[in-house]
Amino acid sequence: MSEPTNEQELDFVGAVLLKYGNDDSILDLSELDGFLTAIISGPQAIAPSQWLPALWGGQGRQPGWESEAQAQRFFDLLFKHMNDIVSTLMDYPDQFTALFTIRSTDEKEIIVAEEWCFGYMRGVELGDWTGLPPAMQIHLDTIALHGSEKNFPLLERLTLGQHQESVGVIEPAVRALHRYFLDQRRDALVARVTSVKHLPNVGRNDPCPCDSGKKFKHCCLH
Secondary structure, three states, X not given: OOOOOOHHHHHHHHHHHHHHOOOOOOOOHHHHHHXXXXXXXXXXXXXXXXXXXXXXXXXXXXXXXXXHHHHHHHHHHHHHHHHHHHHHHHHOHHHOOOOOEEEEOOOOEEEEOHHHHHHHHHHHHOOOOOOOOHHHHHXXXXXXXXXXXXXXXXXXXXXXXXXXXXXXXXXXXXHHHHHHHHHHOHHHHHHHHHHHHHHHHOOOOOEOOOOOOOEHHHOOOO
């Protein structure tokens, strides 16, 4: 197994998201981590042609890269991190951790899950998550509590202790949803994981992972 994405690599990805982001794009690592987690956890495979444009806020809004090297490194690390999530949820689900934001106060550290959950729900919107049994819908609602503007009034009524308690059940909910859909589509997921593991090695002259039909160097790398 390859080494997981390290802090320096993640910092680079986060800097690129912030530099090229817009009001509709994913702007930080926490939101990206949630977004990718939902994509690989859902009921059906989501092609890069769907989720890459969504990452940047829609079709035609990809960055104006300062160099091919910058774009190549970003995509390599993006798919490497996605593969890290796949490998963890598939092989070591109990070790899965979300990239929540940690804020320090004079008294304690506070876990902020909202950006991550907003990213997760953005990933959910790209698939068909309807028809969940009640036990699984509860898990999705657990994440949506922190990932939907309509739930802000509910969050505002929580004490800090209640908020942190609700954050504590998000990761178990993610594991449960992934396990449920894994059981639903195990054969399809095997093929999907194999595809994801090859994505970080895309070359300049290979077909672009966004499925545009163009070469990588003339599409997302451009």
